[in-house]
Amino acid sequence: xxxxxxxxxxxxxxxxxxxxxxxxxxxxxxxxxxxxxxxxxxxxxxxxxxxxxxxxxxxxxxxxxxxxxxxxxxxxxxxxxx
Numbered sequence: 001x002x003x004x005x006x007x008x009x010x011x012x013x014x015x016x017x018x019x020x021x022x023x024x025x026x027x028x029x030x031x032x033x034x035x036x037x038x039x040x041x042x043x044x045x046x047x048x049x050x051x052x053x054x055x056x057x058x059x060x061x062x063x064x065x066x067x068x069x070x071x072x073x074x075x076x077x078x079x080x081x082x
Contacts, residue, residue, distance in 0.1 A: 011075070013050045015060070018074045020048040022067040036066045 008016040011015070023033050023044075030048070034041040050074065057071075 009053060012053055014077060015055070015074050016048045016050050018076060019063060019067070020042070022069050022073070026067055033063070033066060037062050055077075
């Protein structure tokens with residue numbers, strides 16, 4: 001993904017793909033991550049599929065802790081191969 005993308009919502013795409021990436025690295029299903037975070041599976045699915053357009057920093061922090069990554073890693077730009 002390129003930062004110069006004109007899409008103002010690109011950050012949601014980046015965050016969603018990173019959540020998915022780190023969830024898979026940890027070997028969790030969406031339902032398992034949702035349960036750990038006390039969120040719905042649909043919410044996690046929406047985040048990862050780029051259909052969700054708002055999320056609180058508190059929720060992102062909670063997700064990052066359950067995935068054992070620093071919150072800033074959820075904002076790292078991905079290579080196209082990822």
